[in-house]
Amino acid sequence: MKILVCVKQVPESDSSFIIDDLQKWVCKGPFSYKMNRFDESALEEALSVRDKDKSAVIDVLSVGPETSKDIIRRALGMGADSGIHILCDMDGYVSPFLTASYISSYMKENHYDLVFTGAMSEDYMQGQVGPIAAEMTGLPCVSFVVKQEISYGKKSIYAERELDGGLIESFELKLPALLTIQGGINKPRYPSLSNMLRANRAEIRTISPDILSKNDPKQINLRVSVPEKRREGYLLSGSVQEKAAKLIRILSQKAFIA
Amino acid sequence: MAAMRKPDKKIIFIIAEHHESRTKSIVFELAACADKIKKFCPAEIKVIILESETEKLSFEITRATGLDAVAIEINELALYNAEIYKTVINDLAEEYFPSFIVIGHTARGLDVASGLAVRMKAACITGVEGLSEAGGRLCFKRQMFFGKINAHIAAGSEPLIITVQPGSFEAYKPDSANPGRVETRRVECFAELTRATGIRRCKFQDSSISEAKVIISAGNGIGEKENLDLIYRMADVFPGSTVGGSRILVDRGWLEYRQQVGLTGARVAPELYIACGISGASQHLAGMRDAGFVVSINKDPGAAIFNESDVCIVEDLKKFIPAFLEEYGKREI
Numbered sequence: 106m107k108i109l110v111c112v113k114q115v116p117e118s119d120s121s122f123i124i125d126d127l128q129k130w131v132c133k134g135p136f137s138y139k140m141n142r143f144d145e146s147a148l149e150e151a152l153s154v155r156d157k158d159k160s161a162v163i164d165v166l167s168v169g170p171e172t173s174k175d176i177i178r179r180a181l182g183m184g185a186d187s188g189i190h191i192l193c194d195m196d197g198y199v200s201p202f203l204t205a206s207y208i209s210s211y212m213k214e215n216h217y218d219l220v221f222t223g224a225m226s227e228d229y230m231q232g233q234v235g236p237i238a239a240e241m242t243g244l245p246c247v248s249f250v251v252k253q254e255i256s257y258g259k260k261s262i263y264a265e266r267e268l269d270g271g272l273i274e275s276f277e278l279k280l281p282a283l284l285t286i287q288g289g290i291n292k293p294r295y296p297s298l299s300n301m302l303r304a305n306r307a308e309i310r311t312i313s314p315d316i317l318s319k320n321d322p323k324q325i326n327l328r329v330s331v332p333e334k335r336r337e338g339y340l341l342s343g344s345v346q347e348k349a350a351k352l353i354r355i356l357s358q359k360a361f362i363a
Numbered sequence: 364m365a366a367m368r369k370p371d372k373k374i375i376f377i378i379a380e381h382h383e384s385r386t387k388s389i390v391f392e393l394a395a396c397a398d399k400i401k402k403f404c405p406a407e408i409k410v411i412i413l414e415s416e417t418e419k420l421s422f423e424i425t426r427a428t429g430l431d432a433v434a435i436e437i438n439e440l441a442l443y444n445a446e447i448y449k450t451v452i453n454d455l456a457e458e459y460f461p462s463f464i465v466i467g468h469t470a471r472g473l474d475v476a477s478g479l480a481v482r483m484k485a486a487c488i489t490g491v492e493g494l495s496e497a498g499g500r501l502c503f504k505r506q507m508f509f510g511k512i513n514a515h516i517a518a519g520s521e522p523l524i525i526t527v528q529p530g531s532f533e534a535y536k537p538d539s540a541n542p543g544r545v546e547t548r549r550v551e552c553f554a555e556l557t558r559a560t561g562i563r564r565c566k567f568q569d570s571s572i573s574e575a576k577v578i579i580s581a582g583n584g585i586g587e588k589e590n591l592d593l594i595y596r597m598a599d600v601f602p603g604s605t606v607g608g609s610r611i612l613v614d615r616g617w618l619e620y621r622q623q624v625g626l627t628g629a630r631v632a633p634e635l636y637i638a639c640g641i642s643g644a645s646q647h648l649a650g651m652r653d654a655g656f657v658v659s660i661n662k663d664p665g666a667a668i669f670n671e672s673d674v675c676i677v678e679d680l681k682k683f684i685p686a687f688l689e690e691y692g693k694r695e696i
Contacts, residue, residue, distance in 0.1 A: 116508070118509045118583075118642055118663075119662075119663040119665070120508075121511075121665045122508045122511050122512050122665070124512070131508065131512055198514065198516070201477070201487070202480075202481075202486075202487075227509065228507065228508050228509070229507055230490055230505075230506060230507065230644070230645070231489045231490065232473045232477075232489055232490075233473075233476075233477040233487060233489055236473070236474070236476075236477035236478045237477045237478070237480070237481055237487075239478060240449075240477070240478035240481035240482065241481055244556075245446065245556035245557045246445065246474075246478060247445070247474065247557075248470065248473050248474045249470045249473070249474070263560070266470055266474075267470060267627060268382075268469070268470050268471065268562075268627075269469065269470070269626065269627050269628075270564075271564055271565060271566030271567060271620055272382070272562055272563070272564055272565075273562070273563055273564075273565045274442070274443065274559065274561070274562040275559070275560045275561050275562070275563075276444075276557055276558065276559055276560060277557075277558045277560050278556060278557055278558075279555075279556045279557075282556070288611070288614070289610070289611055289614030289615065290614065321519070322519065323480075323485070323486035323487070323518065323519050323520075324486040324487070324488060324516050324517065324518050324519055324523075325516065325517055325519055326514050326515070326516050327497040327498060327500065327502055327515050327516065327517050328497050328502075328514075328515045329507070329512050329513060329514050329515070330512070330513045330515065331511075331512065331513070332506070332510065332511070332512070332513050332667060332670045333670070334670050335652075335670060335671050336657060336670075336671055336672055336673045337673050337674075338669055338670065338672055338673070338674075338675050339673060339674050339675065340675045340676075340677070341674065341675065341676050345678055345682050345683055345686045346686050346689075346690065348676055348678060348683065348686070349683060349686035349687040349689070349690040350690045352658065352674065352676065352687060353687065353690050353691055353694060355674060356635070356658075359635075359656060361577065361601060361634070361635045361656070362600060362601060362691070363602070
């Protein structure tokens with residue numbers, strides 16, 4: 106079983122994002138980056154497959170700037186076998202069609218039985234790269250998977266996805282297949298010290314996007330803006346104690362507390 | 364069938380989402396979104412219904428919206444199957460040449476939209492919350508960067524597929540009471556690589572959270588599980604209150620599914636909603652936007668939840684809630 110897991114670096118959620126002078130995009134960092142939470146869950150699913158099937162091999166792939174190597178190393182630290190980095194440092198909005206075309210171009214040259222991606226990235230929240238890459242490579246795909254199980258005899262994979270209202274729908278896909286994994290469905294393991302030492306020495310295969318085929322981006326970001334306030338947004342000031350007292354006054358006036 | 368494209372009018376497809384032959388409420392929000400697109404460029408809207416039996420759905424949708432529907436009956440679609448959806452919609456697109464395809468930003472909508480875009484050589488913008496204009500072009504507004512930034516994205520060319528965030532548009536009300544026309548056909552289509560194996564209810568919702576007057580809601584920012592105790596203690600202050608939370612805490616097993624507020628949980632409208640350590644990603648906001656009064660406590664001053672709040676408190680809730688309880692205690696004496 107050869108498994109590819111796609112991972113992305115994202116800024117920490119408490120980062121502040123400042124809109125550039127042209128109002129075209131946000132200013133470049135410096136951000137501290139981490140592995141996308143959904144991708145961590147995707148990698149953990151792959152590692153759980155290998156826990157049961159020792160012959161499974163897990164490659165991690167990231168498309169992004171030089172700093173993406175850090176999360177590839179983290180993935181190796183968590184237990185992935187080898188890392189691939191499609192190095193591209195693009196300014197501004199990167200269309201999912203572009204990212205997915207690099208991934209699918211790589212997938213066409215390198216056979217995998219199974220591809221896991223996060224269901225979306227925490228920063229862009231588009232949920233598109235996985236399904237686009239699947240379609241480009243002709244693989245069946247289920248998105249937002251909460252549970253999966255490989256059937257080695259049937260060469261298929263069973264996948265469950267959550268709908269609203271607590272409903273679960275399930276599918277059986279012929280392998281090779283691509284699943285996008287919902288975040289939080291498992292507990293991603295921490296990198297082990299021995300793996301991390303290995304990861305730091307490991308050679309990460311770096312690929313230039315120039316040798317990969319690339320799709321028309323299809324869509325462009327014209328501008329960015331700060332979300333408008335939909336409510337008053339009265340900001341309480343003072344010490345913690347003062348703020349607490351103010352909130353109690355407000356809630357009493359509104360008769361929420363007696 | 365002859366191509367039905369009218370040269371002077373564009374076509375907008377709405378893909379109807381349904382469960383057990385009942386129309387999902389998102390369909391009426393999609394209709395409202397399509398109607399707004401029409402204001403930018405004159406177009407004709409068609410609701411596309413795919414099911415093994417479509418009569419009940421087409422009746423319901425064309426009456427409630429006054430929009431025309433194309434109902435495609437496919438035996439294999441007793442259960443939803445992305446492969447069949449993509450094939451059939453792509454075939455319909457080759458017949459009608461839609462400029463826009465409007466789909467719900469739901470688990471199923473996202474399952475179909477991007478793959479369909481590849482087949483149709485279309486652009487695809489997901490999580491759309493509104494329309495805007497930039498440089499004379501129709502743009503689609505969506506959240507980015509943890510809800511702290513809005514991006515305004517335009518298609519480079521037509522067709523364009525969008526997925527619309529639930530709760531972003533008010534349900535469509537038709538101008539006239541006349542029901543739309545339905546064109547029904549039966550087609551054969553089989554999935555080769557994907558087999559739907561079933562649908563079941565695994566988690567149960569009760570109405571307690573929807574009926575609560577006050578919801579104290581916890582998010583990832585609470586940090587440790589032990590801090591949930593603070594949330595429950597705060598809830599004790601309010602008569603008729605209950606504790607809710609965002610998906611991530613439910614995933615971790617810290618809260619029950621019936622307590623989950625947001626897209627895949629409950630849509631609530633309490634008189635008071637206190638968001639504790641909730642960042643305000645659109646998935647959560649979709650569940651609480653109808654609340655009467657919103658108070659948010661978050662140590663990140665840039666948290667998106669503050670845009671949706673009547674009162675904003677930039678504090679670590681581990682410090683704030685004890686202070687709140689202390690002040691409340693003083694007040695009672």
